[in-house]
């Protein structure tokens with residue numbers, strides 16, 4: 001790979017650069033990380049002691065969108081040639097190319113609508129996964145290595161460089177900022193009121209009129225659009241769980257490649273300039289948020305788009321019209337570049353939280369659920385073992401409803417609309433089961449992944465689907481005798497059976513259904529069915 005060779009060469013000649021192999025990828029090649037500093041200190045511990053801010057830049061997660069790969073090389077070249085002065089309080093940490101498998105899978109035909117470069121890498125990685133949906137479920141080795149890098153760096157600012165699809169307009173660069181209500185607290189406020197506006201201003205001075213990522217769902221963007229919702233499956237949503245200011249620049253696919261690369265470079269310089277000027281504030285806000293979350297009682301886990309509140313923005317579009325399609329003979333949309341316009345439109349950038357959960361003191365996870373444990377370990381989550389078999393009173397969830405996606409999405413059939421019933425139970429745990437306290441830096445990550453009704457929880461991503469299948473049952477002719485004597489000893493169940501028969505004629509005619517009703521209300525019914533196996537220790 002030429003890009004990696006280039007970075008190796010630079011690493012060899014410059015004391016400002018350190019390149020490291022950080023772990024495996026599905027492509028069989030190692031994932032590299034490059035550290036860049038202006039004062040030759042590339043030791044992470046001493047960087048943190050000196051309170052330099054770390055800006056972490058990811059490139060090529062979608063290899064057909066390579067603007068950041070080239071822009072990062074140009075930026076670092078300028079730093080080494082002293083054409084651009086990297087402030088002493090900033091350290092850059094750059095992944096030169098994240099999706100290596102997709103980058104090696106090249107074609108002139110990929111990204112059919114995009115204006116350059118000459119050849120494109122492919123969006124899927126070596127397992128055909130979209131790596132920008134993989135940060136929680138971690139089906140790829142890339143995601144495992146990324147988590148290791150992320151926690152090694154603990155970055156103050158994270159940037160994931162992309163190229164957009166969609167409408168035509170004049171802006172070269174658009175930006176997704178991690179959603180500010182979801183980021184929440186003092187960081188969300190700073191993001192919306194200080195960080196974002198400053199980036200727009202800095203980019204304007206550099207000759208690029210930045211606009212929020214054009215996320216319209218009408219036919220054209222002329223009427224405004226909602227802010228992109230970056231749930232934790234996405235890079236910026238994942239970074240936000242760890243209280244890092246996260247952004248996804250998206251250049252416009254129809255602009256010439258050189259222009260896109262220079263706007264990506266200008267935006268990275270804008271991040272450097274703002275972060276350097278507000279380094280202390282950014283670090284204080286992060287530290288305060290991390291410290292608060294260790295004792296936070298309520299955590300929101302669901303949000304909905306607020307259609308009533310918006311922020312006016314200046315949009316430079318092209319007039320759209322309809323003409324007859326040569327393909328279908330039906331009306332087709334086109335943008336007329338001879339008719340540019342500029343107008344104020346509404347950016348609907350607010351979301352309201354709709355569901356909160358009370359943080360437990362700790363979660364207890366039986367050791368059999370090691371796939372989840374492995375993902376927590378990959379994220380540096382602090383945990384301890386039970387030192388002996390113990391019966392512990394915990395809050396427990398029973399899954400009372402959910403829907404599974406009919407079609408696979410990124411190798412999964414996502415569970416949504418999850419409903420739970422909560423009860424207090426005494427559960428037998430075994431020596432070696434995991435206790436995961438909430439008074440740690442990972443608090444928010446734990447809540448959003450372990451609460452089953454979280455949008456990107458491990459339950460949503462199918463890690464607990466096995467509890468949805470009943471493993472035991474009964475033979476009607478044998479269970480008849482057991483059921484009959486059970487009813488005699490349990491008049492309450494008998495009464496409920498009779499009520500159901502009276503209310504539901506098809507039930508009254510169905511012997512199997514009646515036996516099953518008794519079975520499900522008897523101690524013979526397996527406790528594990530629909531019992532969510534992660535328990536909440538409340539005191």
Ligand SMILES: [Zn+2]
Pocket residue numbers: 062065162163
């Ligand atoms: Zn992309």
